[in-house]
Amino acid sequence: MKPRRLVLIGFGAIAGDLAATLLDAPQPGYVLGVLLKPGSASRQRLPQSCTPLSDLAELAAFAPDLVVEAAGHEAVRASVPGCLTLGLPVLISSIGALHDAALLASLVATAREHGGRLLLPSGALGGLDYVRAVRHASELTLRYESRKPPAAWSAELKALGHDPDRLDAPVTLFSGNAREAAAAYPQNLNVAAALALAGPGFEATGVDVICDPATTGNTHVVTARSEFGTMHLAIANRPSPSNPKSSWIVGRSLLAAIEQFFAPVMML
Known part of the structure; x- marks a missing residue:
């Protein structure tokens, strides 16, 4: 089985912890790309095994199986539509951005038109x-x-x-x-x-x-x-x-969602 290809949007605390865990995963493991704005200070913190990506064209060339947004509401507006246009599934950490009814409707329409998917983790909540x-x-x-x-x-x-x-x-x-x-x-x-x-x-x-x-x-x-x-x-x-405004479990929730995405058995 080939390594699973995954792109992270952003590389803050949650994405950094998530990347470290994914890079240590057993075979087949993960190949990681990270989408960052040009000149972002976060580029200096990327592990050598992560591929830095600057725009949608580089993301498309990386050919990820899954994209994970972990960069805040603005990233949902700026980067997620393009990923959906490429027909990619996108796991959205900043679910609060979807309170904007026009944004949500636009993302759903784009996903339907191009074959992408919006995936929403449970985050800090259960039930x-x-x-x-x-x-x-x-x-x-x-x-x-x-x-x-x-x-x-x-x-x-x-x-x-x-x-x-x-x-x-x-x-x-x-x-x-x-x-x-x-x-x-x-x-x-x-x-x-x-x-x-x-x-x-x-x-x-x-x-x-x-x-x-x-x-x-x-x-x-x-x-x-x-x-x-x-x-x-x-x-x-x-x-x-x-x-302190965020729960420690949020990163684990993203990891669980990623594992479910690639798993042969899915719990719904």
Whole structure:
């Protein structure tokens, strides 16, 4: 079996950890390319075994089996459409970008026209299989609660007049729907977007964002109620060592999705 060819868009903390794991994978292993803007400082950090790519033409010549976006919302807008035009499957880490209805519709249309695919990982959340199963329930209510410690919301707390170092009670930063949440917190509410896309949509998915000094990790609580039953799921993730607003598990979720993509047996 030939090595699996994969391109990473971006090379931040998540992509760097992911690349290190993939390069250590047993046979048949992975051959990695990394798409970066010309002059990007990240080029200096690329392992020698990774091929740097500067544009869509070089990406096409690399002929990847799969493209993985790990560079933020702007990368979804700037790089993903071209990959779909090439007929490639693209695993999107920055799912929150898809709160933009026009962007999502455009990406779906491009994928359909050219044979590409949008693949969405579960990220920091679990239970999306259950949510997909009940998404068409006539009596469905779905709500997501995010609780993170003050270190994750320092700037936001200061803007509201709170001292992050002296916070002694929870502060609700946001309460609304998933589209509003993803727009308000583009770097932090990928989970809300994933839940909305798996479930009844952005407007029908409720979201509460709470900064809680009693919380040591990034806690996600999902409650789904319908005529089929009730799910109440709570996950406490450890923050990423390099970014307290993100969960450490996110990189592992991308790895699991990549392994599923290439596996002869797929769990849906």
